[in-house]
Amino acid sequence: MIQEPNMFNRLIQFVRDEYRSNEFIPLHAPTFAGNERAYVNQTIDSTFVSSVGEFVDRFERDMCAYTGSPSAVATMNGTAALHIALKLVGVRAxxxxxxQALTFVATCNAIAYCGAEPVFIDVEQRTLGLSAKALETWLADNARVDSDGLCRTTLDAKVIRACVPMHTFGHPADLDGLVDVCQRWRIALVEDAAESLGSYYKGRHTGTFGLIGTLSFNGNKVITTGGGGMVLADEGIGTRAKYLTTTAKRPHPYEYVHDEVGYNYRLPNLNAALGCAQLEQLEGFIAAKRVLAAHYIEFLPQVGLTPIVEPDNCRSNYWLNGVICEDAAQREALIDATNAAGVMTRPIWRLMHTLPAYEQARRGSLVESEWLEARVVNLPSSVPAPEPVV
Structure with missing residues (x-):
């Protein structure tokens, strides 16, 4: 094996060469190279900076056109989108x-907001996403479909209402397998596509396979609105989502009629203006990120590291480029060396069942999740600046 100090020094220099910088290199910084300033200024000039404005409507229309979703409803962040999605498929206390246990905590928090409990199922190494095989195994051992068509646990008859796979780092999960299992077991599929805007599974955009999909536009995502999210669904669910996220207010010229508990979750026009400008550049961002990913994939084996690559028959946005280390010790050494040199790297998230809020949650075998947690490191993945014109 290549000696680690030399390995790490070569990796650090490779990253600096890719970004043509000897300064601090972040994990994933936003790129503002288009109409962002002009659109935001238009919003300020209009005085419509809150949740009513032309850029909110435009952002939703543009997202429908890009993803192929019949409806898109903008929310203030991705967690709000996922919370509403779970409410819309009937998740209740x-x-x-x-x-999956291998996810960002927001996935579990949205479940908890509904008064529901997460069940953690293992992921696949090849996708980092929820394993359809592990899901089928756990359901066969622990659940049944009752005479009313509800999936319930055999232990205590709890309703298993939904399944939320995540497209980790932008790599699509096994959607064919997950759709099949969820349909047979009468479980609503809600895709956490927070990280996978611009990723396609067999030619179809992620977030459009389940009953609902959700996106995030946080500052570290492929495109950003500063903070923001989106619900992708059919037109009927989309109408309901817009109503619930607008404080459940019935249309009226002047009266304030709210006929159920709603949520103040709509995306402000100011943020949507930024999103419209970002979306105009999305394909260019992804093309540049895929070139960067190809360079990582070619280079990393030269220093004894294994790159994480997109699944077969998919196009990943390569939101974050991941590498698999030999073991936990090498992972820690890599993170320490790169960050000390001003090149930001991060481990994958701690598994959700190890966090105090979710340590009592039900779970299946998590062998693959534990293996990945001990080895995965994310490398700088911002959109590289274009080559200078000579």
């Missing part, structure tokens, strides 16, 4: 919602 006491229900169970299946997801």
């Amino acid at each position: 006491g229900d169970l919602v299946i997801t």
